[in-house]
Amino acid sequence: MSKVYKFEEKIEMNCSAQKIFDMLKVEKHDVTEVLSHKVPNIQARQGDWCTLGSTRKWDFIIGEKSTYLIDRLEALDEKNLKLTRSVIEGEMMSYCKTVLMHAQVIPKGNDDKCCVLKFVMEYEKIDENAPEPKEFFNFGVGVFKELGNHLSSV
Numbered sequence: 570m571s572k573v574y575k576f577e578e579k580i581e582m583n584c585s586a587q588k589i590f591d592m593l594k595v596e597k598h599d600v601t602e603v604l605s606h607k608v609p610n611i612q613a614r615q616g617d618w619c620t621l622g623s624t625r626k627w628d629f630i631i632g633e634k635s636t637y638l639i640d641r642l643e644a645l646d647e648k649n650l651k652l653t654r655s656v657i658e659g660e661m662m663s664y665c666k667t668v669l670m671h672a673q674v675i676p677k678g679n680d681d682k683c684c685v686l687k688f689v690m691e692y693e694k695i696d697e698n699a700p701e702p703k704e705f706f707n708f709g710v711g712v713f714k715e716l717g718n719h720l721s722s723v
């Protein structure tokens with residue numbers, strides 16, 4: 570049986586929990602407008618943006634390198650502001666058997682102007698010598714921080 574590894578980060582944000590959750594569900598124009606230097610394109614592949622089982626292709630740039638991934642929405646909990654996506658195609662899948670990304674937005678305080686985004690990436694490597702997808706995790710954390718900064722100013 571393969572070992573499941575995990576990266577986890579809690580990101581404090583000065584914006585509404587609902588706003589960041591809506592952005593996580595992804596409205597293409599918002600993310601690509603705000604982060605065009607990192608995420609130039611997001612395309613629905615199957616289904617729509619927020620239906621379980623729907624897939625999207627993300628084109629993104631890490632450093633100088635262009636790459637992509639295709640993810641599938643596995644779980645969506647509107648009440649608790651949680652979602653889970655699985656990566657089903659892309660560079661990461663050349664060295665990972667599975668990749669699950671969980672995000673939960675937790676309101677902080679009573680004024681709904683602050684929240685914490687809990688981002689977890691769980692993965693199984695193809696073998697023990699395969700690299701860890703830390704670069705992709707760090708990229709995701711950076712994207713979330715930029716989205717939070719943008720939403721705090723609008």
